[in-house]
């Protein structure tokens with residue numbers, strides 16, 4: 001592998017244990033001011049030193065992340081639709097390679113919508129992005145966005161992950177599912193798992209644990225960290241699984257310990273599922289497909 005490419009991938013997937021803890025804060029690119037991510041600067045500041053890399057858009061990077069950081073940036077370069085538009089799968093590449101380099105991106109990220117109306121467009125865009133990125137030794141992370149009609153099942157996700165890898169993606173982000181091992185086994189590049197909608201902290205830690213056990217190199221988690229009542233405690237607990245080989249009980253114990261004194265009003269609240277809130281505004285609009293849930 002070419003030196004620059006290998007070096008950048010190693011900044012995201014740590015070579016000592018082949019694990020990665022990415023913090024995702026790119027949600028605003030189609031959701032707008034997502035609940036608890038209304039002020040990205042405030043959200044990112046206390047969490048930045050606890051993640052291996054940060055996944056975000058150029059707007060948030062320029063306005064909300066100190067340029068003095070040594071944390072690698074995984075730059076989302078796709079977009080074009082919003083939660084109130086007609087079709088979330090209608091994405092294009094919106095960031096030039098020159099701007100990504102100016103921003104010192106360690107990797108580029110974009111979504112593909114396999115099985116959607118814009119499948120062809122997004123897959124061809126992935127191939128084109130890999131072509132451009134290859135000129136500069138930049139790795140590409142493909143996000144397998146899930147359409148409303150498509151279940152998060154191993155058959156569909158392994159298809160989407162494999163398609164992404166065949167186009168040359170260096171890392172593929174997908175969802176945890178039953179028979180997740182099959183998704184990993186049929187994908188020739190590392191798989192990283194998204195957290196999805198906010199669920200109780202223990203469940204999110206279980207998801208992290210299961211994903212790693214199933215062969216994922218790590219998680220690219222957003223809502224289950226910064227929508228937690230205790231984001232720093234949560235990212236540290238997730239980290240203890242990804243990098244410290246903690247089991248779920250140990251990680252949850254750590255979460256609770258670190259939450260003491262920070263919790264307003266109580267633990268139980270943070271353990272209630274917080275379904276759908278993150279997709280506000282507009283829960284009812286029939287966007288097809290509905291991605292990243």
Ligand code: 5RP
Nearest residue numbers: 024194195196221222223292
């Ligand atoms: C949005 C994304 C998000 O980065 C991804 O879904 C991870 O965040 P979360 O853990 O909140 O699901 O790619 O398209």
